[in-house]
Amino acid sequence: MEPFSIDREGISKASTVYVVMGNEAADLDSMASAVLYGFLKSKIDPDSSRLYVPYAPIPQEDFKLRTEAVYLFREAGVGQEALAFQGDVDLQRLHREGRLSLILMDHNKLGKEFAPYEGVVEEIIDHHKDEGCYSQVRVRRIEPVGSTCTLVAEEYLRQAPHLLTRREALLLLGTILLDTVNLDPKAGRVTPKDGEVAEQLKLKVPLDTNTLFETLQREKFNVAELSTADLLRKDYKEYVAGKVRYGMSTVLISLETWKKKDPSLQVELEKYRKGRNLNLLVVMIAYTEPKFQRELILVGESERLTASIADYLNKKGTQLAPLGFPGSYSQGNPEYSRKKLQPLVQEFLTAGVG
Ligand SMILES: [Mn+2]
Structure with missing residues (x-):
């Protein structure tokens, strides 16, 4: 299986670098959706001169503080090299060279530090309230579902179901479970679409979802490995x-x-x-x-x-x-x-x- 890892060498040669940007909080949903959507796009884009780079706008050393993400990435067999972190990509330079495009994941308005790149936002996949920014955006999928990963899973199912192996499905399903409090209607987060997508993903992940949810919930507060x-x-x-x-x-x-x-x-x-x-x-x-x-x-x-x-x-x-x-x-x-x-x-x- 092809590992998720960013083609760092490719950045200088690519005709366009699509930075698949997670939100500033860099929570699990935003990081998992960036990694998986970036991978999907790189697989289905017929133009191989374009490069997709999943990006978390935090220092790399802060990744370990998101202990539920550390756990789920590890379980799915996805390493940190699947993501670029703050300072890893020279956005300013790419923008100056006219080679930068942005795909916003799990947010639909750029943070202040990215304001200079407002004009190159090309896609938005998100589940927060639509702030109506960036009229040039080509693909604007903003739906009030429980998790951005639900929308990403839908894209896989629609565009390339063969790419949905255990690895992708586990990362998506774990995130959806955590974001929707185990698909519990009482928590007020889950929508019918989250439930339908989760059913499809379960077919690829032979795991008890209650156990997965409980483990993730526990890992979120597991600080044993932190100094x-x-x-x-x-x-x-x-x-x-x-x-x-x-x-x-x-x-x-x-x-x-x-x-x-x-x-x-x-x-x-x-x-x-x-x-x-x-x-x-x-x-x-x-x-x-x-x-x-x-x-x-x-x-x-x-x-x-x-x-x-x-x-x-x-x-x-x-x-x-x-x-x-x-x-x-x-x-x-x-x-x-x-x-x-x-x-x-x-x-x-x-x-x-x-
Ligand atoms: Mn989210």
């Missing part, structure tokens, strides 16, 4: 309050588990804070063991800063109680998610109380 720095950047946002720079990470394992996993946790947290030039790093821990719980780690440039923030948050009702680890607290009131906690941190730092 402390990876855990911290997996779900991370940065903010500024006056002269104070702070970052907030959400991590989905308990402090107890994390300490066991990384004996030098304290050093690593401080390294992360310094590496990002932060005055403060707020780590929000959330896990279910057996009931939903939250913990908080405040890593600040001074103990005074972290202590005064903890005081402030407590006044606001978070019910923080110190745990044994430096700067760490159990959070008695689990309702304070990042959405609620961040404005409080912002408020405190802006007031300059620290």
Whole structure:
């Protein structure tokens, strides 16, 4: 079987390079659909001077943070070389040379950094609300189904069913199951078309779909292979309050588990804070063991800063109680998610109380 891998040498020679672009979040749907649609197009395009390059607009090192994608790609036997990542392709140069075309997968409006290429968007395959951009687009398949992979699977079934081997079908089916919560109507994501396509794909993948779904769901939260720095950047946002720079990470394992996993946790947290030039790093821990719980780690440039923030948050009702680890607290009131906690941190730092 021909492996999915980008013909990097071919980029300089191709008459047109079609960058098959996944969305900025680079979620599983956008990466899987880009890989598979790019492969399909390269197979059915009679003009061999045209090259199709599936592209995820994230650094390659961030791929491993999408643990469900890592799992499903591996299970399907698809390597990371199936995708180009940020910086792998000189889009600017291709565009200057008049050899760039874009196919948007799983989004229908380019992010800001790609604005110069608006004029060369040729196709859109997506399931989000149609923003009505780019009137020149030749193929605009935007349908409110549960997953872009449903639309890609349809293209395979319609145009080249012989290309649908176990590998393609598994990547498509796994993504559709995850996006539609196992085709469960109660979750409100699945459409009749997702169900019909999934039935066709099942014929090619001799697997129990419930098991596949459950495994994918579990893998999404399986962070066993991630280092402390990876855990911290997996779900991370940065903010500024006056002269104070702070970052907030959400991590989905308990402090107890994390300490066991990384004996030098304290050093690593401080390294992360310094590496990002932060005055403060707020780590929000959330896990279910057996009931939903939250913990908080405040890593600040001074103990005074972290202590005064903890005081402030407590006044606001978070019910923080110190745990044994430096700067760490159990959070008695689990309702304070990042959405609620961040404005409080912002408020405190802006007031300059620290
Ligand atoms: Mn999607």
